[in-house]
Amino acid sequence: MWLEWTIATRFLREGRAQTALIMIGVAVGVSVIVFLSALINGLQDNIIERTLGTQAHIKVEAPDEVNRLLPPAGGAVQLVLEDKRPQRLRSINNWQQVRDTLDALPEVTAVSPLVSGPAFARRGSTLESVALMGIDEARYQKIIPIRNDIVAGHFRVGAGDAVIGSRLARDLGLRVGDKLRLDAGRGGDSVVNVAGIFELGVRELDSRYVYLDMKQAQSLLGLPGAATVIDVTVKDIFAADAVARRIARLTGQKAESWMQTNAQLMNALQSQSLSTRMISLFVAVSVAFGIASVLSVSVVQRTREIGILRAMGATRRQMLRVFLLQGALFGLAGSMVGGSAGYGLVGVFNAFGPRLFLIPVSPLLLLGATILATVTGVISAAIPARRAARLDPVVATRHV
Amino acid sequence: MSEPGQEVLRLEGLRKSYNVGMPTEVEVLHGIDLRLARSDFTALIGASGSGKSTLLNVIGLLDPPTAGELYLLGEPTRGMDDARRTALRGSAIGFVFQFHHLIQAFTALENVLMPLMAARGKPRREDIEMAQALLAEVGLDKLAGRKPDQLSGGQQQRVAIARALVTRPALLLADEPTGNLDSRTAADVFALFRRFNRKFGCAVLLVTHDARLSDACDRTLTLADGLIVSDQALVHG
Numbered sequence: 001m002w003l004e005w006t007i008a009t010r011f012l013r014e015g016r017a018q019t020a021l022i023m024i025g026v027a028v029g030v031s032v033i034v035f036l037s038a039l040i041n042g043l044q045d046n047i048i049e050r051t052l053g054t055q056a057h058i059k060v061e062a063p064d065e066v067n068r069l070l071p072p073a074g075g076a077v078q079l080v081l082e083d084k085r086p087q088r089l090r091s092i093n094n095w096q097q098v099r100d101t102l103d104a105l106p107e108v109t110a111v112s113p114l115v116s117g118p119a120f121a122r123r124g125s126t127l128e129s130v131a132l133m134g135i136d137e138a139r140y141q142k143i144i145p146i147r148n149d150i151v152a153g154h155f156r157v158g159a160g161d162a163v164i165g166s167r168l169a170r171d172l173g174l175r176v177g178d179k180l181r182l183d184a185g186r187g188g189d190s191v192v193n194v195a196g197i198f199e200l201g202v203r204e205l206d207s208r209y210v211y212l213d214m215k216q217a218q219s220l221l222g223l224p225g226a227a228t229v230i231d232v233t234v235k236d237i238f239a240a241d242a243v244a245r246r247i248a249r250l251t252g253q254k255a256e257s258w259m260q261t262n263a264q265l266m267n268a269l270q271s272q273s274l275s276t277r278m279i280s281l282f283v284a285v286s287v288a289f290g291i292a293s294v295l296s297v298s299v300v301q302r303t304r305e306i307g308i309l310r311a312m313g314a315t316r317r318q319m320l321r322v323f324l325l326q327g328a329l330f331g332l333a334g335s336m337v338g339g340s341a342g343y344g345l346v347g348v349f350n351a352f353g354p355r356l357f358l359i360p361v362s363p364l365l366l367l368g369a370t371i372l373a374t375v376t377g378v379i380s381a382a383i384p385a386r387r388a389a390r391l392d393p394v395v396a397t398r399h400v
Numbered sequence: 401m402s403e404p405g406q407e408v409l410r411l412e413g414l415r416k417s418y419n420v421g422m423p424t425e426v427e428v429l430h431g432i433d434l435r436l437a438r439s440d441f442t443a444l445i446g447a448s449g450s451g452k453s454t455l456l457n458v459i460g461l462l463d464p465p466t467a468g469e470l471y472l473l474g475e476p477t478r479g480m481d482d483a484r485r486t487a488l489r490g491s492a493i494g495f496v497f498q499f500h501h502l503i504q505a506f507t508a509l510e511n512v513l514m515p516l517m518a519a520r521g522k523p524r525r526e527d528i529e530m531a532q533a534l535l536a537e538v539g540l541d542k543l544a545g546r547k548p549d550q551l552s553g554g555q556q557q558r559v560a561i562a563r564a565l566v567t568r569p570a571l572l573l574a575d576e577p578t579g580n581l582d583s584r585t586a587a588d589v590f591a592l593f594r595r596f597n598r599k600f601g602c603a604v605l606l607v608t609h610d611a612r613l614s615d616a617c618d619r620t621l622t623l624a625d626g627l628i629v630s631d632q633a634l635v636h637g
Contacts, residue, residue, distance in 0.1 A: 003518060003521055007505075010505035011505055013505070305505075308497075308503060309518065310462075311495050312490065313486055313491070313515050315483055316483075397501060
């Protein structure tokens with residue numbers, strides 16, 4: 001390979017302007033691919049993180065209640081007019097056992113049972129509808145680390161303490177230490193002490209969530225000893241669907257993954273990834289055509305020299321490799337320059353862009369782009385290289 | 401060194417046609433018989449279109465014959481595949497073309513080394529020394545590091561001769577080697593061929609239009625319409 005390498009690099013160095021132009025072309029292409037991929041990956045990671053920052057990956061609930069029909073007697077025709085049953089708030093059967101089953105699953109990182117239901121929060125004559133969240137604090141923190149989002153007071157539930165969202169606090173004019181009356185429509189109400197105020201940055205949650213301990217929520221909702229939902233987080237968020245199906249099979253409960261809950265989001269993310277891939281593909285294809293056309297011209301320009309080399313004893317394979325190597329070098333050098341440029345662009349974006357989120361660039365992306373570009377270079381060199389290898393030395397040496 | 405009378409090349413009933421199997425098929429060489437020995441210093445003359453260049457390309461293993469056989473160093477070559485012909489061409493035959501045909505991207509020294517590099521890769525120290533010695537023989541040792549476009553026409557042709565000899569070929573083929581040189585430079589270049597023929601014992605076959613050149617050779621082959629019409633040995637006083 002020494003001779004091929006030497007000839008290839010000499011040819012590239014000799015055709016300086018041509019080499020520089022195509023390298024720039026490859027570099028621009030690669031930097032676009034690197035920057036675009038990094039941007040879209042960063043954006044998507046950010047969206048997913050924000051979405052999942054305030055919700056569990058999988059929600060396990062009791063299965064829907066359905067009407068049960070007696071089977072008709074033999075030979076009888078049965079016409080049924082069925083009203084769907086209202087889904088009353090109720091506990092997951094044997095939720096402690098379900099919880100333990102989920103705890104034992106290897107894909108699952110955290111399991112948190114909670115009692116959740118609707119209620120009114122009242123202060124003076126002002127009424128706000130809220131969602132009661134009766135939690136097991138230690139477990140719940142592993143799902144949503146709400147401690148980090150406390151803006152006033154402490155996260156403390158139990159013994160008549162509650163933690164409420166910042167919007168609810170504002171709407172009701174509450175401060176830490178104030179009292180709040182909660183009524184779940186079950187006949188009894190109770191007064192709790194506002195121990196802390198949180199802000200998750202999601203309007204719906206900040207204006208509706210009231211955290212209590214499980215016992216207090218159970219008694220307010222009239223469901224003693226119950227858990228209505230079990231929140232679950234998993235290791236691989238994109239495997240949530242599969243894990244949810246497994247949980248449903250294992251426990252007989254209804255399990256819904258974040259991907260189902262956020263189907264539109266998932267759809268949007270997938271379309272975005274697809275369009276990114278399409279753009280990258282077309283950029284790569286145009287880079288490949290660029291390399292192929294430059295090398296085709298080079299083969300014509302060097303016809304005579306190829307003929308001389310062949311007459312001097314250089315083989316067809318050697319000539320083939322000379323041009324394949326040139327293609328590979330275009331791809332490699334261009335992608336190194338382009339990768340650095342893309343990396344630089346990301347840095348500029350992170351420093352001077354809208355700063356909504358930071359784009360991470362993985363070395364893997366750069367490595368991948370380099371390998372891809374080098375392979376593309378070799379493939380696009382194939383046709384010109386074959387032409388060079390097939391040149392008849394008699395004809396080629398006459399070429400002036 | 402091998403003995404002077406040893407056979408280098410033998411052609412038997414060699415024919416060459418172009419566009420074989422097409423309506424435009426044309427036979428250029430109509431059966432050539434020829435024998436060249438180590439010591440031969442031969443001129444090949446003939447009018448344009450007589451088939452000189454075709455014969456030279458066939459002898460140089462650049463172009464396979466259509467019929468007949470070509471023995472190079474006693475080896476029949478017609479059945480060889482491209483890779484073996486290329487290898488034999490590289491080791492046994494040196495070429496000097498009319499338009500010196502150096503490779504611009506390489507220096508004079510590297511051009512001389514090219515046949516060795518094509519066969520063996522990175523040149524060894526003794527290869528480089530030999531190439532330098534050859535450049536010294538043609539009087540260019542001071543210009544070894546120059547690129548071809550920094551050399552005059554005569555200098556380029558001398559580099560090409562050094563290159564043709566670097567593999568110590570048994571046969572040196574030259575196609576109008578002095579065709580585009582002035583007469584003094586041409587005489588210098590011709591003298592080089594003479595010297596190398598004696599020194600290395602390599603058979604020289606020179607295609608030329610120049611009567612002065614062919615008269616200075618030991619043997620003159622005349623080609624007309626694809627046949628050798630005369631084969632004269634000249635004795636120089």
